[in-house]
Amino acid sequence: MTMYLEHFGxxxxxxxxxxxxxxxxxxANRGATLEALLYAITAGEGMVKVTGEVGSGKTMLCRxxxxxxxxxxxxxxLAVPSLSRDEMLAAIANDLGIDTxxxxxxxxxxxxxxxxxxxxxxxxxxxxxxxxxHAMPLATLEEIRLLSNLETGTEKLLQIVLFGQPELDxxxxxxxxxxxxxRITHSFTxxxxxxxxxxxxxxxxxxxxxxxxxxxxxPEVLRIxxxxxxxxxxxxxxxxxxxxxxAFAAGTHSVTADHARAAVTDTQIxxxxxxxxxxxxxxxxxxxxxxxxxxxxxxxxxxxxxxxAAVAASSPASAKAAPIAAAAxxxxxxxGMTAGEPGSRVATRLAAGRELLASDSQRYAVQLMVTDARExxxxxxxxxxxARSLRPEQLYLVPAGSPETPRLGVLFGTFGxxxxxxxxxxxxxxxxxxxxxxxxxxxxxxxxxxxxERK
Numbered sequence: 001m002t003m004y005l006e007h008f009g010x011x012x013x014x015x016x017x018x019x020x021x022x023x024x025x026x027x028a029n030r031g032a033t034l035e036a037l038l039y040a041i042t043a044g045e046g047m048v049k050v051t052g053e054v055g056s057g058k059t060m061l062c063r064x065x066x067x068x069x070x071x072x073x074x075x076x077x078l079a080v081p082s083l084s085r086d087e088m089l090a091a092i093a094n095d096l097g098i099d100t101x102x103x104x105x106x107x108x109x110x111x112x113x114x115x116x117x118x119x120x121x122x123x124x125x126x127x128x129x130x131x132x133x134h135a136m137p138l139a140t141l142e143e144i145r146l147l148s149n150l151e152t153g154t155e156k157l158l159q160i161v162l163f164g165q166p167e168l169d170x171x172x173x174x175x176x177x178x179x180x181x182x183r184i185t186h187s188f189t190x191x192x193x194x195x196x197x198x199x200x201x202x203x204x205x206x207x208x209x210x211x212x213x214x215x216x217x218x219p220e221v222l223r224i225x226x227x228x229x230x231x232x233x234x235x236x237x238x239x240x241x242x243x244x245x246x247a248f249a250a251g252t253h254s255v256t257a258d259h260a261r262a263a264v265t266d267t268q269i270x271x272x273x274x275x276x277x278x279x280x281x282x283x284x285x286x287x288x289x290x291x292x293x294x295x296x297x298x299x300x301x302x303x304x305x306x307x308x309a310a311v312a313a314s315s316p317a318s319a320k321a322a323p324i325a326a327a328a329x330x331x332x333x334x335x336g337m338t339a340g341e342p343g344s345r346v347a348t349r350l351a352a353g354r355e356l357l358a359s360d361s362q363r364y365a366v367q368l369m370v371t372d373a374r375e376x377x378x379x380x381x382x383x384x385x386x387a388r389s390l391r392p393e394q395l396y397l398v399p400a401g402s403p404e405t406p407r408l409g410v411l412f413g414t415f416g417x418x419x420x421x422x423x424x425x426x427x428x429x430x431x432x433x434x435x436x437x438x439x440x441x442x443x444x445x446x447x448x449x450x451x452x453e454r455k
Contacts, residue, residue, distance in 0.1 A: 007248045011210030015241035017234050019060040021067055023208050025233070028197045030061065033188045037065055037161065041073065041127050045185045047148050047160045051134075051168055052190030055234030058163045061190065062129050065161075069127070074119065076128040081135035082367075082440040085143040092128060092147075113150050116157035127159035134164035134171065137444045141171060145180040170402060192231025198222055201233065202240055216244070216255050224260040228267075239263050345383045346376050346397060346408075353396035356414065357446050364421040365396070365411040365445065366428070368437045373399070373406035382410065389429045398445055399452040406452065411445065412437075 005013065014023075024030070033050070040048050052058050066075050076095040083091060089108045090100045096119075098111045119126055133141070150157040162168065162184075172181040193201055199222050203215060217225070221243065229235035242263035247255045356365075368386065371378060379397070386395055394413045401407030412428075415421040421439040428437065 004245065004248050008216070008244060008253070009211055009213060010206075013241070014205045014209035014211065015237040015244075017237050019063050021060070021064045023205055024060060024064045025057075025201050025204050027200050027204070028193045029191070030057065033190065034061060034064060034068065036186065036188065037061075038068060040186050041069065041125070041159050041161070044125070044155050044159065046156045047144075047162070047183045048186045048188070049162045049164075049168070049172075049184045050188045050190065051164055051166055053192065053232060054165060055232040056190040056192060057233045058190060059131060060233075062131055062161075062163050066129065072123065073125045073127055076126065077131070078128065079131040080438060081130075081132040082137070082438060082444055083140060084137065084441065085140050088140050088143060096126070109146075109150075112147075113157070116150055117152070120152060120155070120157055125159060126157070127161060129161050129163070131163045132165075132438075133162040134166075134168035135438075135440075137441075137447060138171060138174075138177070142177065142180060145183055148183050167401070193233065193236070194231065195223075195226045198226045198229075198231065198236060201236065205237075205240075213253075216253075218255070218257075220257040221255055221260045224257060224264060228264040238267055242266060345392075346379050349383060349392075349395050350397040350408070352393070353398040353411065356396050356411075357398060357442065357449055361414070361442060363442050364415045364418050364439055365413055365442060366421055366425045366437050367440045367445070368410040368412055368428075368432055370400050370407050370409045373401065373408040379408060379410075386410070386412075386432060389432060399449040401452050403452070403454065409445070409448070411440075414442070 005011070016023075024034075026034070037048065037050070039045075050058060050061065062077075066077065069075060074096075076092055078088065078091060080091075086105055086108070089105065089112070090103075093100050093103075093108055093112055093115075096112070096115050098108075098115055100108060100111075103111065116126060128147075130136075130144070144160060144162070147158055148156065148160060171177060172184075199215075199217065202217050202222070202225075206216065217240070225236060225239045225243070229239055239260065240263075243255060243260045246259035246262050247253065250259070369382070371382075383392070383395060390412055396411040398409045398411055399406070400409040413421070413424055415424065418439055418441075425437060425439055
């Protein structure tokens with residue numbers, strides 16, 4: 001990493017996917033949305049909603065909002081969407097310093113109201129920022145409406161901001177959720193970056209990381225990254241980082257379209273817009289050759305054995321033929337799984353998931369990720385990679401999304417206690433934490449599955 005940063009004159013990594021507020025980009029209406037959120041909260045506007053696709057920058061916006069709120073506003077941040085109604089109330093009460101020992105729901109709400117009145121009397125406000133709200137059980141989401149009832153004669157005692165994916169809008173459109181929907185006074189949407197903003201975004205991140213040279217990404221590189229990312233900032237970060245890595249491994253400061261194509265080929269991301277078959281075929285051929293070289297080159301830098309490096313070492317002619325460099329992991333059959341049977345892992349683990357949900361057990365699981373249910377090839381590869389670290393029989397596929405937008409969630413394990421599931425979550429390898437896995441009660445998963453298959 002140090003050599004990579006020095007190669008481009010960087011002080012720190014410019015394209016990390018974890019939200020660092022110093023890299024907040026105020027273009028593409030992000031800055032205006034932040035200002036509107038600050039106004040809505042400090043003006044006591046009640047309940048606010050922010051939606052955006054996966055990787056559009058919702059968590060980054062939430063973190064910056066927390067930093068920019070005045071000192072008179074106390075913030076409660078909830079980032080565990082699988083909480084039950086009582087667990088959510090207890091979490092809010094704990095953040096406010098309320099003793100929840102032995103308290104039932106009625107007592108918790110009474111204690112919350114008393115505390116909020118005390119805070120209001122002192123001239124302060126309280127705002128609850130709820131991340132991943134789309135993944136909340138509907139009963140918990142409904143409890144938020146009841147919390148919004150806590151008020152004085154003229155002002156709300158608790159401001160609430162919901163951050164979620166578009167599925168949150170689908171939940172709020174349900175008949176029995178209309179009362180909650182009507183409480184929302186402001187709604188904001190984080191749209192993908194338009195093509196003209198991608199260049200500004202990349203240059204902003206590079207300058208914030210200490211870069212002082214000429215623009216690294218030319219028009220063709222920008223076009224490739226923009227098309228592949230569909231304007232989603234997390235994807236832009238991933239592609240830009242791998243593009244720079246490919247140039248670094250090739251020993252050049254000139255970032256080319258070939259580096260960008262190899263970065264896109266190397267990254268397993270489900271696209272909603274389809275590339276043309278000709279372009280995909282060309283990119284796949286390029287990435288296969290590129291992977292050999294970058295595996296060998298990076299292995300020399302880090303001193304770690306690499307299956308790709310072994311291939312390069314045993315085949316100098318192939319290495320010579322590769323024009324650029326890009327990381328390409330080798331996917332081998334996972335333990336206990338048979339290669340060469342397309343869809344077999346998906347079908348098997350989906351059947352196991354349905355059996356798990358039919359058991360009616362009150363247990364917990366770790367949700368690793370959710371993706372488009374139609375992308376069987378991507379799911380096959382993901383299951384293979386996950387089974388390198390986890391036992392294959394402990395991986396389950398479960399329905400999610402809706403009949404119009406079918407999705408499949410990947411679960412790991414079943415646990416009798418939430419604490420055991422949390423321990424398993426913490427022990428996951430970093431490669432399986434890229435989609436921010438979290439603990440979910442199986443009952444909440446069942447509810448999602450029923451909704452996904454409801455005609």
